[in-house]
Amino acid sequence: MNNNSLDLTRLAAMDAAQAARLLHQVRDETLAGRRPPIAPRPVIDASWRRMFRLGLDPDQSTSSVLLERDELEHRRRTTALGELMRTLSAGLSGIADASMQIMVVTDDQGRVLWREGNLGVMRQANGICLEEGAAWTEATTGTNAVGTALAARRPVQVHSAEHFVQTLHNWTCAAAPVHDPRDQRLLGIVDVSGPASTFHPATLALVGSVAQLAEAELRDRHLRSIERLRSVAAPILCAVGGRAVAVDIHGWTAAVTGMPPMDRLPLPKSFRAGRTWLPSLGMCAVEPLPGGWLLRLDDDGAGGARSTAETVSRVVLDVSRPRRWTLEVSGAAGSWRQELSPRHAELLYVLALHRDGRSAAELADDVFGDRTRTVTVRAEMSRVRRHLAGVLAHRPYRFSEEVEVELIGPDSPADLLPHSTAPAVCAAREGLPRHA
Numbered sequence: 376m377n378n379n380s381l382d383l384t385r386l387a388a389m390d391a392a393q394a395a396r397l398l399h400q401v402r403d404e405t406l407a408g409r410r411p412p413i414a415p416r417p418v419i420d421a422s423w424r425r426m427f428r429l430g431l432d433p434d435q436s437t438s439s440v441l442l443e444r445d446e447l448e449h450r451r452r453t454t455a456l457g458e459l460m461r462t463l464s465a466g467l468s469g470i471a472d473a474s475m476q477i478m479v480v481t482d483d484q485g486r487v488l489w490r491e492g493n494l495g496v497m498r499q500a501n502g503i504c505l506e507e508g509a510a511w512t513e514a515t516t517g518t519n520a521v522g523t524a525l526a527a528r529r530p531v532q533v534h535s536a537e538h539f540v541q542t543l544h545n546w547t548c549a550a551a552p553v554h555d556p557r558d559q560r561l562l563g564i565v566d567v568s569g570p571a572s573t574f575h576p577a578t579l580a581l582v583g584s585v586a587q588l589a590e591a592e593l594r595d596r597h598l599r600s601i602e603r604l605r606s607v608a609a610p611i612l613c614a615v616g617g618r619a620v621a622v623d624i625h626g627w628t629a630a631v632t633g634m635p636p637m638d639r640l641p642l643p644k645s646f647r648a649g650r651t652w653l654p655s656l657g658m659c660a661v662e663p664l665p666g667g668w669l670l671r672l673d674d675d676g677a678g679g680a681r682s683t684a685e686t687v688s689r690v691v692l693d694v695s696r697p698r699r700w701t702l703e704v705s706g707a708a709g710s711w712r713q714e715l716s717p718r719h720a721e722l723l724y725v726l727a728l729h730r731d732g733r734s735a736a737e738l739a740d741d742v743f744g745d746r747t748r749t750v751t752v753r754a755e756m757s758r759v760r761r762h763l764a765g766v767l768a769h770r771p772y773r774f775s776e777e778v779e780v781e782l783i784g785p786d787s788p789a790d791l792l793p794h795s796t797a798p799a800v801c802a803a804r805e806g807l808p809r810h811a
Contacts, residue, residue, distance in 0.1 A: 381397075381398075381401065381413055381414070381415060381416050381419075382416075383416070383532060383534065383576045384576045386398075386534070386576075387574065387575065387576050391572065394535075395535055395536070395571070397412075397413070398534070398535045398536035398537060399535075399536040399544070400412060401413060401414075401415050401536070402415075402536040402537070405420075405423060406423075406433060415537065416537070418523065418527060418531055419518060419523075419533070419537045421527070421793070422513060422518040422523045422526065422527075422539070423518060423539060424789070425513060425526065425790070425793075426513065426517055426518060426539045428787055428789060428790070429513075429514060431513075431514075431517050431539065431540075433517070433539055433540055433541055434540075434541055435517075435540060435542075436504075436540075436542055437503045437504050437505075437515075437516040437517075437540055437542050437543060438504045439504055439509050439510040439511075439515050439516070440510075441504075441506070441507075441508035441509055442486060442507075442508035443508075444508075446508075447486075447488065447507060447508050450482055450486065450488055451488050451489070454482055454488070454562060454563065455555055455562055455593060456480060456482070456488065456553065456562050456563050458592075458593070458596070459553070459589040459592060459593065460480070460489060462585075462588060462589050462592050463478065463480060463565055463585060463589055464478070464491055466581075466584075466585035466588060466589075467565070467567060467581070467582065467585050468491040468492055470567075470581070471491070471492035471493065471567050471569070472491075472492045472493045474493075474569065474573055475493050475495070475496055475569055475570065475572075475573050476492055476493060476496060476567050476568060476569030476573050477490055477491065477492030477493055477496050477497055477500060477505075477567070477568055477569065478490065478491050478492050478565070478566070478567055479505065479511075479521065479550075479564075479565075479566040479567075479568060480563060480564070480565050480566070481511060481521055481563045481564045481566070482562070482563045483525070483560075483561045483562060483563050483698075484510075484512070485510055485511045485512035485515070485521055485522055485525055485564070486508065486509070486510055486511075487505065487506060487507050487508060487509050487511060488507065488563070489507065490505070490506065490507060492567075493569075496568075496569055496570065499570070500568065503542055503543060503546070504516075505568060512525060512526075513525070513526050516540060516543070517538060517539030517540035517543070518533060518537065518538055518539035518540075519533055519538055519539075519540075519543060519548060520532060520533045520548035520549055520550035520564075520566050520568070521548070521550050521564045521566050523550075524550040524551060524552055524564050524566075525552070525561075525564060525697075525698060526697055526698070526793055527793065527794060528552055528561070528698060528717065528794045529551075529552065529794070530549070530550065530551035530552070530579055530582065530583040530586070531549070531550055531551075531579075532547075532548070532549040532550075532576070532578065532579040533547070533548055533549075534547045534548075534571065534574050535547060535571045535574070544571070545570060545571050546568060546569070546570065546571055547568070547569060547570070547571045547573060547574040547578075548566055548567065548568035548569075549566065549567050549568075549578040549579040549581075549582045550564050550565065550566035550567075550582060551564070551565055551566075551579075551582045551583040551585075551586035552564055552586065553565055553586045553589050553590060554590060555590075555593060556590055556593055556594040556597060557593070557597050557625040557627065558625050558626075558714070559716055560714065561698060561699075565582060565585060565586050565589070566582065567581070567582050597623075597625075597627070600623060600666055601623060601627060601629050603665075603666060604621060604623055604629040604630075604664065604665070604666045604667045605621070605629040605630050607621075607664055607665055607666075608621030608629050608630040608664055608667070608669065609630050611664075611669060612630050612631070612632040612669075613632070615632060615669075615671060617633055617671065617672065618632070618633035618634040618671070618672040619631070619632050619633060619634075619669060619670060619671045619672065620632075620634065620637070620640065620656075620669075620670050620672075621664060621667060621668070621669050621670075622639075622640050622642070622667050622668055622670065623666055623667040623668075624642075624666065624667055624668070625639075625642075626639045626640040626641055626642040627639050627640075628640065629667060634672070637655075640653070640655065640656070640670075641653075641654075641655070641713050642668075643712065644712070646661070646668070647661070648661050648662055648663050648668075649661055653670075654704060654766065656670065656672055657672060657673060658672075658673040659671060659672050659673065660673075688705065688777070688778065688779060689704075689705050689778065689779040689780075689781070690702055690703065690704050690705075690766060690774065690778055690779070690780055690781070691703040691705075691780075691781045691783060692723050692724065692727050692780065692781070692782050692783065693783040694720055694724055694782070694783065694784055694785070694791065694792055695783045695784055695785045695786075696785075697785075697790060697793050699714065700714070700715045700717075700720035700792070701713065701714050701715060702715060702723060704766060717792070717794050717795065718742075718755055719755065719758070719759050720792060720795075721742050721792060721795055721797045721799075721800060722738065722742060722752075722755060722756065722759060723759070724782070724792065724799075724800065725738060725741045725742065725797075725799050726767070726772060726773060726774055727774070727780055727782040728782070728799075728803075729773070730773065730774060730780065731771075731773065732768075732771030732772055732773030733771055733772055733773070734771045734772070735749040735752045735753050735756075735772070736749055737771075738752045738756070738772060739751070739752045740798070741797060741798060741799035742797045742798075742799065743797070743798075744797075744798045756769070756772055766778060788803060788804050788805075788806055789804050790804075791803055791804050
């Protein structure tokens with residue numbers, strides 16, 4: 376193998392003993408600070424670098440303090456993953472059992488909530504603490520499919536000596552994140568693990584497909600709930616004078632009158648009935664509906680954008696965490712917080728660095744490395760500005776001059792937005808200046 380980095384498909388075609396020796400050599404040379412005969416896969420290399428920065432001991436055990444039974448049951452009851460276990464089990468449990476592996480489902484903190492599959496392998500898994508209630512983030516157990524999928528926010532397969540901690544070298548695992556399609560929040564990880572002898576590169580595609588199937592089931596359930604809310608809200612809106620909108624508890628629109636339609640309205644976590652101010656609408660009267668809310672707008676001639684501009688004084692963009700990024704907006708009318716998608720976190724990070732603003736072409740270069748992708752940038756910025764009317768201006772895109780902006784980054788620049796391949800973010804990680 377003389378290519379630049381390892382490839383699992385080619386590795387699977389090799390003799391198992393030869394492949395294991397190669398992986399161990401790559402790991403040993405890399406950990407010793409020497410150049411390996413072949414580079415580790417990029418996702419593994421990035422994870423190992425995180426382990427070096429954490430100072431994790433590659434000879435440590437993978438044991439962790441298990442959740443108490445009451446806490447474990449509470450997490451099971453309060454996660455949407457519980458609604459998906461039948462789908463996940465149907466897609467993976469039987470296959471895992473037949474192939475001498477187990478299926479593992481964790482929450483968004485890497486805590487194992489459920490596991491199913493081959494009984495003999497589950498007994499072996501107890502020896503590495505891959506059991507219900509255990510923690511499987513990178514910080515606790517090093518490079519592994521669950522923890523690395525949490526960090527990278529994408530499907531990951533880790534085989535044999537690609538695991539940072541030596542205890543796991545006899546294991547292989549493939550994991551994929553499961554997101555809530557209602558708000559794109561990470562729900563957790565679905566994983567298939569087993570002895571290294573059960574390794575197959577197609578396992579990753581299988582796990583990823585089942586994770587997508589589970590997300591599709593949540594999406595279908597959500598659409599049905601929106602239809603139920605619409606059937607209740609439609610006659611009410613017909614009788615309401617002025618502008619009004621009915622949304623579900625996640626802010627998705629079921630019905631609207633007197634104003635342009637919208638897909639989703641960001642709602643603060645403390646949302647409740649009464650009078651409240653929303654950044655994209657202004658002052659509203661909020662009333663409960665079965666499965667959602669009725670919002671009636673104040674029709675005093677002042678639009679949402681003007682209300683926001685007059686009210687907002689400060690925003691805090693927090694990109695310090697590896698998987699969750701927020702923008703907090705505060706002012707005379709109170710404060711609210713919006714969770715950001717990976718792409719919107721990248722765009723707002725760039726704008727926080729360039730207070731004088733960026734053109735669509737400059738943002739395209741910052742985020743995609745391609746100044747011609749202005750259509751994509753304008754579409755994304757339109758979505759961002761729909762939720763941040765008055766906070767963001769355009770021509771060029773920028774934070775409004777009246778708004779104080781605070782940017783909170785990670786302790787180490789190398790940990791900035793670890794999912795991102797945007798040139799501007801990559802340059803910031805390396806501490807390099809980047810000019811348009």
